[in-house]
Amino acid sequence: MPAMSEKKIRPEDDGRDFANAAWSIPSYLLSGMILYGGAGWLLSEWTGVVAFTPIGLILGVALSVYLVYRKYGR
Amino acid sequence: MSTLTLLAPGDEFKPPGLELFDAAPIISGVAWFTKPVLLALLSSVIVIGFCWSAFGNPKLVPRGVQNVGEMGYMFVRDQVARPFLGKDADRWMGLLLSMFFLVWVWNLMGVIPVLQFPVASHIAFPIVLALSVYVLKIYLGVKHQGVIGYFKNMMFPPGLPKPIYVLLAPIELLSNMIIAPFTHAVRLFANMFAGHIILAFFSLVGFWFLFEKLTPLGAPLGVVGVVMTIAMTGFEMFIQFLQAFLFAMLAAMYIGNSLHADH
Numbered sequence: 595m596p597a598m599s600e601k602k603i604r605p606e607d608d609g610r611d612f613a614n615a616a617w618s619i620p621s622y623l624l625s626g627m628i629l630y631g632g633a634g635w636l637l638s639e640w641t642g643v644v645a646f647t648p649i650g651l652i653l654g655v656a657l658s659v660y661l662v663y664r665k666y667g668r
Numbered sequence: 669m670s671t672l673t674l675l676a677p678g679d680e681f682k683p684p685g686l687e688l689f690d691a692a693p694i695i696s697g698v699a700w701f702t703k704p705v706l707l708a709l710l711s712s713v714i715v716i717g718f719c720w721s722a723f724g725n726p727k728l729v730p731r732g733v734q735n736v737g738e739m740g741y742m743f744v745r746d747q748v749a750r751p752f753l754g755k756d757a758d759r760w761m762g763l764l765l766s767m768f769f770l771v772w773v774w775n776l777m778g779v780i781p782v783l784q785f786p787v788a789s790h791i792a793f794p795i796v797l798a799l800s801v802y803v804l805k806i807y808l809g810v811k812h813q814g815v816i817g818y819f820k821n822m823m824f825p826p827g828l829p830k831p832i833y834v835l836l837a838p839i840e841l842l843s844n845m846i847i848a849p850f851t852h853a854v855r856l857f858a859n860m861f862a863g864h865i866i867l868a869f870f871s872l873v874g875f876w877f878l879f880e881k882l883t884p885l886g887a888p889l890g891v892v893g894v895v896m897t898i899a900m901t902g903f904e905m906f907i908q909f910l911q912a913f914l915f916a917m918l919a920a921m922y923i924g925n926s927l928h929a930d931h
Contacts, residue, residue, distance in 0.1 A: 613751060613752070613917070613921065614752075614921060614925070617917075617918060617921060618843070618848075620851060621843045621844075621847040621848045621851055622839060622843050624843070624847050624851070625839045625840075625842040625843035625846075625847045626839050628842065628847075629838055629839055629842055654839075657835055657836060657839060658839055660832075660836075661825075661828075661836050661839060661840070664825075664827065664828050665825050
């Protein structure tokens with residue numbers, strides 16, 4: 595993995611990356627919340643422990659943010 | 669609501685709602701032929717006619733319609749196509765330009781007097797465009813990266829710690845395959861839908877308090893309604909352009925990501 599300074603930055607790629615990131619974030623956040631929030635909700639339904647739903651939602655958001663950060667943030 | 673009722677004794681002010689979007693058939697018996705369909709057809713004719721007169725017989729020194737057309741072309745090429753498609757931009761200009769112009773004209777139908785109905789506020793219309801882009805995106809991805817390569821590049825972006833892929837790959841799949849095309853259509857639909865309601869609401873406030881039920885207390889409210897209608901029409905025209913731009917831009921982004929995997 596090249597460091598920031600070694601990374602070749604072409605102006606058109608730079609713009610593309612930025613716009614890609616900006617327009618992917620909402621859809622990643624939604625996906626994370628739906629996927630892990632949904633899984634948490636299912637767990638709550640089965641086990642009767644309501645806490646699983648918010649835990650799943652927060653886990654989903656955290657994972658999405660992490661994904662966006664690792665993909666575009668460096 | 670209660671203040672509005674107080675200002676207009678007798679008949680109650682009723683804000684416009686979903687009935688704005690109920691379209692009756694224009695010719696009785698032909699159920700599918702409604703106002704939005706007519707406007708969509710009209711938009712296609714306008715876009716085809718415009719492009720024909722602008723690009724059909726191009727001159728080296730552009731004049732008149734060709735000038736305007738080339739301004740639109742330059743805008744789409746420099747702001748939409750090139751940032752996402754790079755050297756492939758010119759090949760996709762036909763699609764992106766038609767899409768941008770068509771969506772823009774659809775949206776503009778919302779503020780053209782008499783017509784006054786944004787086509788995209790019926791979600792079926794943006795869904796058709798978004799679905800076409802979706803099919804194209806998957807086709808191009810499979811063609812250029814292979815079936816396995818396409819899904820591998822999509823679900824396993826390089827540079828992440830191995831174990832975390834178990835958690836992140838499903839997010840990538842859901843995001844790229846379902847949420848992204850969904851929001852592509854809904855973003856355009858929701859903006860046009862909400863904009864149409866806002867315009868209808870303020871113009872109804874103006875009409876109601878200045879013409880239907882003119883009272884000393886209600887009149888200033890009616891004036892506010894008229895002023896807001898004018899201001900919101902201007903704002904709405906900006907949104908209409910912006911949403912057409914975004915729709916074409918996202919299409920370019922999806923196509924670009926299918927042609928070349930991220931990094």
